[in-house]
Amino acid sequence: MKKSVLLGTLAVAGLAxxxxxAQTLDEVRARGALNCGVTTGLVGFAAPDANGEWEGFDVGxxxxxxxxxxxxxxxxxxxxxxxxxxxxxxxxxxxDMLARNTTWTFSRDVDxxxxxxxxxxxxGQGFIVPRELGVSSAMELDGATICIQTGTTTELNLAxxxxxxxMTYEPVPIETNAEGQQQYLAGACDSxxxxxxxxxxxxxxxxxxxxxxxxxxxxxxxxxxxxxxxxDNEWGDIVRWTLNALIAAEELGVTSAxxxxxxxxxxxxxxxxxxxxxxxxxxxxGLSSDWAVNAISSVGNxxxxxxxxxxxxxxxxxxxxxxxxxxxxxxxxxPPFR
Amino acid sequence: xxxxxSFVRTQMLDPKDPxxxxxxxxxxxxxxxxxxxxxxxxxxxxLYVIYWVLAHILPWALGGIWNAESLSECREIRDAxxxxxxxxxxxxxxxxxxxxxxxFYPSELYWRPILALILFGVAIxxxxxxxxxxxLLIVTAIMPFAAYWLLWGGTIxxxxxxxxxxxxGWAIIKYGSATLGALGATIAxxxxxxxYWLFVAGAISGALGSALxxxxxxxxxxxxxxxxxxxxxxVAGIVMSLPLGILLALGRQSDLFIINKCSVFFIxxxxxxxxxxxxxxxxxxLNYFLPPGTNxxxxxxxxxxVTLFSSAYIAEVVRGGLAALPRGQYEGADSLGLDYWxxxxxxxxxxxxxxxxxxxxxxxxxxxxxxxxxxxxxxxDPIGLSNAIRADAAWNGIYWELFIFxxxxxxxxxxxxxxxxxxxxxxLHTGHR
Numbered sequence: 064m065k066k067s068v069l070l071g072t073l074a075v076a077g078l079a080x081x082x083x084x085a086q087t088l089d090e091v092r093a094r095g096a097l098n099c100g101v102t103t104g105l106v107g108f109a110a111p112d113a114n115g116e117w118e119g120f121d122v123g124x125x126x127x128x129x130x131x132x133x134x135x136x137x138x139x140x141x142x143x144x145x146x147x148x149x150x151x152x153x154x155x156x157x158x159d160m161l162a163r164n165t166t167w168t169f170s171r172d173v174d175x176x177x178x179x180x181x182x183x184x185x186x187g188q189g190f191i192v193p194r195e196l197g198v199s200s201a202m203e204l205d206g207a208t209i210c211i212q213t214g215t216t217t218e219l220n221l222a223x224x225x226x227x228x229x230m231t232y233e234p235v236p237i238e239t240n241a242e243g244q245q246q247y248l249a250g251a252c253d254s255x256x257x258x259x260x261x262x263x264x265x266x267x268x269x270x271x272x273x274x275x276x277x278x279x280x281x282x283x284x285x286x287x288x289x290x291x292x293x294x295d296n297e298w299g300d301i302v303r304w305t306l307n308a309l310i311a312a313e314e315l316g317v318t319s320a321x322x323x324x325x326x327x328x329x330x331x332x333x334x335x336x337x338x339x340x341x342x343x344x345x346x347x348x349g350l351s352s353d354w355a356v357n358a359i360s361s362v363g364n365x366x367x368x369x370x371x372x373x374x375x376x377x378x379x380x381x382x383x384x385x386x387x388x389x390x391x392x393x394x395x396x397x398p399p400f401r
Numbered sequence: 402x403x404x405x406x407s408f409v410r411t412q413m414l415d416p417k418d419p420x421x422x423x424x425x426x427x428x429x430x431x432x433x434x435x436x437x438x439x440x441x442x443x444x445x446x447x448l449y450v451i452y453w454v455l456a457h458i459l460p461w462a463l464g465g466i467w468n469a470e471s472l473s474e475c476r477e478i479r480d481a482x483x484x485x486x487x488x489x490x491x492x493x494x495x496x497x498x499x500x501x502x503x504x505f506y507p508s509e510l511y512w513r514p515i516l517a518l519i520l521f522g523v524a525i526x527x528x529x530x531x532x533x534x535x536x537l538l539i540v541t542a543i544m545p546f547a548a549y550w551l552l553w554g555g556t557i558x559x560x561x562x563x564x565x566x567x568x569x570g571w572a573i574i575k576y577g578s579a580t581l582g583a584l585g586a587t588i589a590x591x592x593x594x595x596x597y598w599l600f601v602a603g604a605i606s607g608a609l610g611s612a613l614x615x616x617x618x619x620x621x622x623x624x625x626x627x628x629x630x631x632x633x634x635x636v637a638g639i640v641m642s643l644p645l646g647i648l649l650a651l652g653r654q655s656d657l658f659i660i661n662k663c664s665v666f667f668i669x670x671x672x673x674x675x676x677x678x679x680x681x682x683x684x685x686x687l688n689y690f691l692p693p694g695t696n697x698x699x700x701x702x703x704x705x706x707v708t709l710f711s712s713a714y715i716a717e718v719v720r721g722g723l724a725a726l727p728r729g730q731y732e733g734a735d736s737l738g739l740d741y742w743x744x745x746x747x748x749x750x751x752x753x754x755x756x757x758x759x760x761x762x763x764x765x766x767x768x769x770x771x772x773x774x775x776x777x778x779x780x781x782d783p784i785g786l787s788n789a790i791r792a793d794a795a796w797n798g799i800y801w802e803l804f805i806f807x808x809x810x811x812x813x814x815x816x817x818x819x820x821x822x823x824x825x826x827x828x829l830h831t832g833h834r
Contacts, residue, residue: 102792103776103779103781103785103788103789103792104788104789104790104791104792104793105792106791106792106793106794106797107794109792110789110790110792110793110794111500111505111789111793112793113496113497113500114508115500115504115505115624119792140621140623141623142623142779143779143780143781143785143789144779145776145777145778145779147681147685147777147778148684148685148778148779151684151685151688151689152688152779154688154689155685155688155689156688157688239788241788241791241800244798244800245800264794264797265797267794267797268472268797268798269798270476377794378473378794378795378797379794
């Protein structure tokens with residue numbers, strides 16, 4: 064009898080789970096904290112420090128959303144997720160959003176029923192080779208042995224790239240980035256391929272970074288961004304416009320240092336609307352009028368977030384590249400706050 | 402005429418030392434290492450290999466750098482000191498050992514897991530050592546609830562009210578048999594506490610908590626990590642899987658059709674599927690079935706799965722012990738007029754478990770090491786934390802140092818478990834059988 068009760072409960076629960084409610088905002092408010100899915104550790108993007116505090120570029124997005132919704136950028140429960148568990152954690156409601164360098168692809172957006180709320184980092188797959196190999200272009204890698212993480216989109220991209228250029232390669236499968244670094248340094252492969260941001264971070268850890276070059280070819284598009292579940296558009300809007308607020312803040316010259324001063328009112332109506340001294344954009348989202356002020360003052364604008372975690376003054380040393388504002392020749396382009 | 406000997410020694414001579422080649426270290430070396438030309442060559446080659454390995458590892462390990470803030474600082478210190486070879490950067494252990502041991506547990510509360518571990522040592526003493534005072538068994542009974550309270554914190558009433566359920570069950574068995582009969586009392590002892598936990602316990606502990614708020618700061622499961630996580634999962638799995646495994650083994654031996662088939666089904670299903678699949682089931686599949694908003698702790702789910710998994714293995718190990726007992730033992734127990742539980746408790750199980758000790762302990766060692774698999778479902782066990790530590794820009798690129806530290810800790814735990822099992826075997830003389 065107990066078994067049938069159990070099965071019945073499971074069935075009811077399964078039905079209820081199918082209709083995951085459209086009240087993520089209320090749940091987050093009731094909980095008093097945002098559940099944010101992050102990686103179990105990726106240099107510059109998300110990692111716990113010696114005190115167990117999570118830091119990084121993706122973590123900053125979580126904190127900005129928490130600040131916008133709850134007014135407190137520390138009210139975040141960071142849920143470490145692996146490549147296998149991330150989508151289930153989001154779909155089942157274990158986390159409210161994912162900010163976990165996840166590539167925006169058609170099937171993830173449509174088939175897995177998620178909603179990508181923007182792009183916080185434009186990445187792409189590249190190659191690193193030892194300088195002494197004398198290779199200056201990925202087109203010269205015919206016949207090379209290449210270290211590649213198994214079960215990722217990078218593996219498929221690599222196969223596509225070599226097939227379309229009529230070249231051959233010998234894959235050396237590895238499991239984690241750390242293992243890839245070791246194998247590459249030990250000479251088990253001629254080249255190591257992963258996202259360009261990962262390559263830069265990897266190269267920065269080498270004893271003699273100058274002995275290794277990242278080849279100029281980027282063989283794939285990897286737009287990384289935060290995502291939420293289908294079916295709760297209000298919550299999706301909050302995450303989307305929080306990210307847009309960070310991007311727009313940089314474009315408008317609003318920083319964590321001057322946001323309090325600017326929030327009092329400026330000559331620029333767009334800044335006034337963003338910071339809530341004019342109009343009621345916060346109210347339309349169901350948030351307080353100073354939502355963007357809270358987000359920007361806690362983590363800074365997009366540029367500050369970038370420079371503080373992965374920019375050129377950090378050990379990772381990534382240039383802005385595609386991730387510059389559209390006014391600087393990059394791809395960052397926030398729709399207007401109006 | 403008799404031959405009179407010209408000299409008779411009247412004193413015994415002291416025995417002479419054997420020739421130098423026939424005694425002591427030289428003899429041992431000659432016999433064991435250089436007993437022929439082939440063995441001599443092998444010995445020399447082996448010595449060279451050992452020397453070669455140590456010559457590479459020891460300078461690296463012993464010359465390691467302990468005081469640095471990052472990997473690059475380690476390298477600067479090494480270059481400044483002028484050693485020509487690579488050295489270990491143990492500074493990462495110095496900076497992050499507390500994370501590897503305790504995860505993200507608040508550092509001002511480290512005394513709680515430590516106290517729980519010490520109490521655990523006291524609590525298992527009467528189980529492990531028969532010389533320990535029997536009164537310590539009270540500590541053993543209290544320990545699971547005390548450990549839960551110490552580790553997770555919160556109100557003291559939760560564990561107390563939960564423990565009360567076991568007291569109810571025990572009281573029913575003890576005093577209810579007369580009125581309900583043995584079978585009725587057994588069933589009631591299972592059903593009544595279950596009903597109590599499901600429907601009554603929450604309300605009581607809530608009421609008590611608001612009336613008399615006694616408690617310590619509560620720590621959420623996501624703060625657990627490192628070896629603390631591995632030990633909590635491992636110990637909880639070990640402690641709970643042994644009784645469950647014994648019951649399953651008895652069930653598999655049972656003549657009762659349904660109990661027998663259920664036990665066989667359970668054991669074969671659980672053993673037929675890898676642990677990692679069960680962990681993914683716990684982490685992914687259950688999420689879809691549970692109503693949204695239910696907070697069924699991931700760690701609790703993992704502990705349950707690990708317990709079920711290892712209980713199936715324990716059941717088979719114990720079944721081996723049961724099968725090894727001569728038929729006469731069962732018949733002897735029956736002829737004494739003992740009922741089933743009495744004969745199991747007094748005659749069969751003590752002997753069967755004695756035989757099974759090596760198998761049980763090696764299952765436990767395997768279980769403890771298998772806890773590292775939780776890294777795949779995003780729990781930060783020592784391996785997961787080593788990944789997280791490397792994700793810090795300061796320590797990215799550190800590899801062997803972390804793994805050596807983790808391996809050493811695991812070795813200490815597993816080695817002491819296996820030593821204990823050997824000691825227990827010697828004490829119980831299972832070898833003569």
